[in-house]
Amino acid sequence: xxxxxxxxxxxxxxxxxxxxxxxxxxxxxxxxxxxxxxxxxxxxxxxxxxxxxxxxxxxxxxxxxxxxxxxxxxxxxxxxxxxxxxxxxxxxxxxxxxxxxxxxxxxxxxxxxxxxxxxxxxxxxxxxxxxxxxxxxxxxxxxxxxxxxxxxxxxxxxxxxxxxxxxxxxxxxxxxxxxxxxxxxxxxxxxxxxxxxxxxxxxxxxxxxxxxxxxxxxxxxxxxxxxxxxxxxxxxxxxxxxxxxxxxxxxxxxxxxxxxxxxxxxxxxxxxxxxxxxxxxxxxxxxxxxxxxxxxxxxxxxxxxxxxxxxxxxxxxxxxxxxxxxxxxxxxxxxxxxxxxxxxxxxxxxxxxxx
Amino acid sequence: xxxxxxxxxxxxxxxxxxxxxxxxxxxxxxxxxxxxxxxxxxxxxxxxxxxxxxxxxxxxxxxxxxxxxxxxxxxxxxxxxxxxxxxxxxxxxxxxxxxxxxxxxxxxxxxxxxxxxxxxxxxxxxxxxxxxxxxxxxxxxxxxxxxxxxxxxxxxxxxxxxxxxxxxxxxxxxxxxxxxxxxxxxxxxxxxxxxxxxxxxxxxxxxxxxxxxxxxxxxxxxxxxxxxxxxxxxxxxxxxxxxxxxxxxxxxxxxxxxxxxxxxxxxxxxxxxxxxxxxxxxxxxxxxxxxxxxxxxxxxxxxxxxxxxxxxxxxxxxxxxxxxxxxxxxxxxxxxxxxxxxxxxxxxxxxxxxx
Numbered sequence: 001x002x003x004x005x006x007x008x009x010x011x012x013x014x015x016x017x018x019x020x021x022x023x024x025x026x027x028x029x030x031x032x033x034x035x036x037x038x039x040x041x042x043x044x045x046x047x048x049x050x051x052x053x054x055x056x057x058x059x060x061x062x063x064x065x066x067x068x069x070x071x072x073x074x075x076x077x078x079x080x081x082x083x084x085x086x087x088x089x090x091x092x093x094x095x096x097x098x099x100x101x102x103x104x105x106x107x108x109x110x111x112x113x114x115x116x117x118x119x120x121x122x123x124x125x126x127x128x129x130x131x132x133x134x135x136x137x138x139x140x141x142x143x144x145x146x147x148x149x150x151x152x153x154x155x156x157x158x159x160x161x162x163x164x165x166x167x168x169x170x171x172x173x174x175x176x177x178x179x180x181x182x183x184x185x186x187x188x189x190x191x192x193x194x195x196x197x198x199x200x201x202x203x204x205x206x207x208x209x210x211x212x213x214x215x216x217x218x219x220x221x222x223x224x225x226x227x228x229x230x231x232x233x234x235x236x237x238x239x240x241x242x243x244x245x246x247x248x249x250x251x252x253x254x255x256x257x258x259x260x261x262x263x264x265x266x267x268x269x270x271x272x273x274x275x276x277x278x279x280x281x282x283x284x285x286x287x288x289x290x291x292x293x294x295x296x297x298x299x300x301x302x303x304x305x306x307x308x309x310x311x312x313x314x315x316x317x318x319x320x321x322x323x324x325x326x327x328x329x330x331x332x333x334x335x336x337x338x339x340x341x342x343x344x345x346x347x348x349x350x351x352x353x354x355x
Numbered sequence: 356x357x358x359x360x361x362x363x364x365x366x367x368x369x370x371x372x373x374x375x376x377x378x379x380x381x382x383x384x385x386x387x388x389x390x391x392x393x394x395x396x397x398x399x400x401x402x403x404x405x406x407x408x409x410x411x412x413x414x415x416x417x418x419x420x421x422x423x424x425x426x427x428x429x430x431x432x433x434x435x436x437x438x439x440x441x442x443x444x445x446x447x448x449x450x451x452x453x454x455x456x457x458x459x460x461x462x463x464x465x466x467x468x469x470x471x472x473x474x475x476x477x478x479x480x481x482x483x484x485x486x487x488x489x490x491x492x493x494x495x496x497x498x499x500x501x502x503x504x505x506x507x508x509x510x511x512x513x514x515x516x517x518x519x520x521x522x523x524x525x526x527x528x529x530x531x532x533x534x535x536x537x538x539x540x541x542x543x544x545x546x547x548x549x550x551x552x553x554x555x556x557x558x559x560x561x562x563x564x565x566x567x568x569x570x571x572x573x574x575x576x577x578x579x580x581x582x583x584x585x586x587x588x589x590x591x592x593x594x595x596x597x598x599x600x601x602x603x604x605x606x607x608x609x610x611x612x613x614x615x616x617x618x619x620x621x622x623x624x625x626x627x628x629x630x631x632x633x634x635x636x637x638x639x640x641x642x643x644x645x646x647x648x649x650x651x652x653x654x655x656x657x658x659x660x661x662x663x664x665x666x667x668x669x670x671x672x673x674x675x676x677x678x679x680x681x682x683x684x685x686x687x688x689x690x691x692x693x694x695x696x697x698x699x700x701x702x703x704x705x706x707x708x709x710x
Contacts, residue, residue, distance in 0.1 A: 002386045006393050009591060017379055017388045024376040031357045031669075033372045035550040035596065038361050038672065071426040071552070072573055075587035079571035103572075110571045190588055195390035197426070197552045197590035216434035216465045217458075218427055232430035233545055235552035236364060237592060241390065314386075317393065 003339035005329045006317030007148055007292060008170065009190040013334045016244045023240065034240050039233050047240050048229060054246035058255050061179050061202060066225040069239050070199045074169045077186040077199060078104040081165050082111035084221045085184070086139045087211035093117050093138040093162070097154075098125045098147035099323065104167060108142070117141070124324070125150040127284040136161045140183060140207075146171035148191075149321040151294030151328060152287040157181045163207045171291045172200070173249060174333055175259045183207040191291070192333045194242030197235045249333065258333050265331045265340045266290040272344045278302060278351050282324060296326030303327075306350055313346050315339075358694035360684045361672030362503055362647060363525065364545040368689045371599040378595065389595050394588050402595050403584060409601035410555065413610050416534050421558045421580040424594050428554055429524045432541040433459040436520050437466035439576045440539070441494045442566035448472050448493040448517070452509075453480045453502035454678065459522060463497070472496070479679070480505040482639040491516045495538060495562075501526035503546075504676040506649030506683060507642040512536045518562045526646045527555070528604060529688055530614045538562040546646070547688045549597030552590045604688065613688050620686045620695045621645040627699045633657060633706050637679060651681030658682075661705055668701050670694075 004011040020034075027034040028043055037044055052067045061067065070076070081104070086092050090112050094105040096119035108114045115138060118129030125147060134141045140163045146153045148170040157164070163183025172187040179185065183204045190196040203221050217223045223231050229239075252258055270288060273281050273295045282294040297303045303326065310318055320326040329343060359366040375389075382389040383398055392399055407422045416422065425431070436459070441447050445467050449460040451474035463469045470493060473484035480502060489496045495518045501508045503525040512519070518538025527542040534540065538559045545551040558576050572578045578586050584594075607613055625643060628634050628650045637649040652658045658681065665673055675681040684698060 004387060004391055006391070009391055009394060009588065011391050012388060017390065020390065021376045021379040024372055024379055032359060032671075033367060035372065035375070036359055036361070036364055036366050039364060039551065071428070071590075072431070073426070073587045076427070076573045079573055107571045107573075110569055188588065195592055196394065196588045197593055214465055216462045218431045218434055218462075232428045233364065233543065233551045235426075235590065235593065237550055238552055238590065316387075 001314055003313075003315045003342050004317055004335065005315060005331065005339070005343070007321070007328060007330045008188075009196045010330055010332045011334045012195070012241070012245060013248045016241060016248050019244050020241050034237055037236070039230060039236050044236060047243050048234070051239055051243035051246060054243065054250060055200065055202070058173060058246060058249060059177065059179055059202070064205055065179060066203045066205055068201050068203070068221070068224045069229045069234060069242070070201055070224060071197070071235055073196075073199055074100070074167050074186060074188040075103065077167070077201065078107035079110065080219055080221065081140070081142065081184060081186070082108040083213065083215055083219050085163070085165070085207060085211065086112045088112065088213065090139045090211070091115055091135075091137070093135050093141045095129065095132065095141070095143045096121060097128055097144050097152060098150050100147065100149070100167060100169075101142070101144040104142055104144070125152065126282060128152050128154055128287045134160050134162060138162055140165045143167070146289050146291050148292050148330070150283060150324060151289045151292045152283050153289035153291065155287065163204065171289070173246070173255055173258070174262050174291055176255050189238060189242050191330070194245050195238050197238030198242060200242075245334075261337065262290050262331065262333065265335065265337050266293065268337070268340055268344060269293050269329060269331065272347055276347050276351050278354060279347065282326065291330060291332060293329045293331060294320060294324055294326065296320070302350075302354060309350055310343070310346055313342060315343055315346060318343070356669055358670045358697050359672055359690065360670060360686065360694070360698070362676070362683060362685045363543075363687075364551045365685055365687045366689045367550070367596070367600060368603045371596060371603050374599050375596050389592055392591070394585060394591050399591055402598050403589070406594055406598035406601060409598065409605060410557070413528060413601060413604060414532065414534055414557070416557060419560055420534060421560055423556050423558070423576070423579045424584045424589060424597070425554045425556055425579060426552070426590055428551075429455070429522050429541060429543040430458065432522070432554060432556065433462035434465065435574055435576065436495070436497065436539060436541070437463040438568065438570055438574050440518070440520070440562060440566065441467045443467065443568065445494045445566070446470055446490075446492070448490050448496045450484065450487065450496070450498045451476060452483055452499050452507060453505050455502065455504070455522060455524075456497075456499040459497055459499070480507065481637060483507050483509055483642045489515050489517060493517055495520045498522070501644050501646050503647050503685070505638060505679060506644045506647045507638050508644035508646065510642065518559065526644070528601070528610055528613070529617050529646055531610050544593060544597050546685070549600050550593050552593030553597060555597075600689075616692065617645050617686065617688065620690065620692050621648060623692070623695055623699060624648050624684060624686065627702055631702050631706050633709060634702065637681065646685060646687060648684040648686060649675060649679055649681065651675070657705075657709060664705050665698070665701055668697060670698055670701060673698070
């Protein structure tokens with residue numbers, strides 16, 4: 001049995017995979033594959049409608065927001081956010097908390113002036129800057145809620161005088177949020193929602209239409225909203241599997257319940273990292289991510305043997321990102337706590353062997 | 356048993372679906388799903404490399420071209436082609452052969468001047484215009500090789516003094532082409548290549564870098580080429596199933612062999628349309644598509660009963676597009692000739708019943 005700690009595309013619930021595999025052969029007794037049905041068929045329209053309804057329910061999305069499933073990953077949203085929200089001659093504010101935040105910032109530069117309100121670059125992003133002021137005259141303030149590479153997470157959001165745009169790719173649906181705090185939330189599916197190939201956007205309707213930019217259809221949030229995520233052929237299968245995953249999450253008790261599970265998983269693992277003399281955490285404790293747990297070996301020579309030891313136990317995907325090194329255990333929604341215990345056991349066994 | 360004549364997402368080979376379903380549970384004996392493996396894993400890198408190799412082989416792609424798998428469908432390419440190829444103040448030429456050609460044209464208007472070299476709009480696109488001159492001073496000439504809605508197809512390509520950009524979404528891999536005739540070919544996967552969720556682009560390297568536009572990373576063909584289709588997380592599953600479909604095509608004898616099959620399927624169906632007094636074809640015979648066969652009932656009152664009759668026989672997806680009416684039988688690569696014979700039989704039985 002494999003324990004999949006990969007950072008994404010990441011682990012999905014076994015039940016979801018089983019249903020997805022069945023649908024690839026025979027979707028809902030249509031005698032057709034989910035891969036070969038029309039996106040305009042009543043069967044797929046029901047899938048999309050259920051996916052949107054589940055997003056709304058699970059995150060308590062208030063009135064005045066539109067939910068769309070798009071393509072191109074969060075990286076495309078890095079450009080679409082300023083394309084749709086930043087007027088010519090306007091400026092946008094960014095909180096720089098890692099490589100992905102920085103990539104988002106770079107794309108905004110194609111569309112206008114950018115302000116970095118704070119950065120933790122000088123410490124290789126081991127913490128989330130907290131003393132910053134959000135410029136009132138910027139079009140929006142962009143944040144990355146969870147920094148997959150460094151293992152930091154914005155544990156609390158904050159009031160903002162301007163719309164907050166949030167890349168929530170690696171922690172959406174993992175914890176309760178107040179959607180009303182945000183102007184735009186976007187998230188690639190492949191961590192907590194489904195397979196790679198679709199991106200969810202939750203857009204406050206009244207933030208749109210405020211620039212005079214002429215935006216090509218596929219880049220225009222308004223087109224996508226008016227087209228009900230079907231302005232063109234949507235990524236049918238990725239949306240279907242996302243819907244199944246959200247259905248699974250609802251059956252588990254929703255975001256409130258999974259948040260508790262996620263906290264328990266993260267606490268168990270961080271406790272072991274803090275206890276085990278062979279390892280240490282990478283980030284400041286208060287900003288530690290409950291999704292991506294980054295740690296290193298105190299003795300660099302232990303790194304390769306520990307990876308090998310994990311590999312033998314079916315623990316995969318825990319090699320740290322090259323810009324941080326060490327280990328990264330991604331403990332997304334679908335990862336059972338039993339897998340976390342297998343990793344903790346491995347750390348303890350490795351400790352005994354290396355005393 | 357269903358006979359899937361849907362226009363797309365369309366039919367895929369049964370063997371491909373079987374393998375895809377298995378990979379959703381256990382991909383290549385990794386004990387992981389294809390949906391939860393890293394796109395940076397050697398296993399997926401092998402899939403992507405094989406997909407690109409198969410495209411190269413099957414279409415005899417010459418040196419000097421790059422092959423990438425992108426997201427956002429052909430509709431996104433409508434904007435990316437001018438974004439990448441049309442200089443500020445330049446112009447682009449378009450052949451208007453249907454709704455999709457027109458949508459491509461509209462997106463180009465965001466980037467510069469457009470010239471419609473010819474259109475068949477006045478006849479609701481029942482033919483492909485032939486007397487046109489390609490303006491030498493345009494940046495490129497855009498064509499749609501097959502018009503899914505109307506059932507017309509550019510049966511022969513032509514020499515051009517400027518790069519030809521071709522939307523080949525609905526007939527790529529269905530017939531032999533000379534890639535060297537094109538500057539850029541793009542095609543949504545969901546007709547002849549795989550499921551919805553990825554788009555193939557074959558780009559002549561030397562047509563890039565000729566505008567001074569600053570292009571955001573995800574919209575820039577050069578970024579995608581340099582990133583080997585992995586500048587960001589690619590649509591792993593859609594690429595995997597496309598690879599399986601291309602592998603299937605190669606095993607069938609490649610494009611040359613499937614072209615013969617497709618011709619036989621189209622000929623059988625058009626022959627029946629021309630013979631059967633109840634039906635007639637929509638387009639001028641010389642421009643008839645070998646992928647989407649559009650026809651109507653001579654007596655409009657036969658339309659609904661014939662659709663119902665087909666439905667009872669498991670023939671699905673043949674309702675014509677609302678802008679044309681009647682029937683459309685999409686006979687993509689994966690549709691077996693036996694399904695065409697089932698449709699022909701239905702037409703003949705319906706004829707007898709309605710004598």
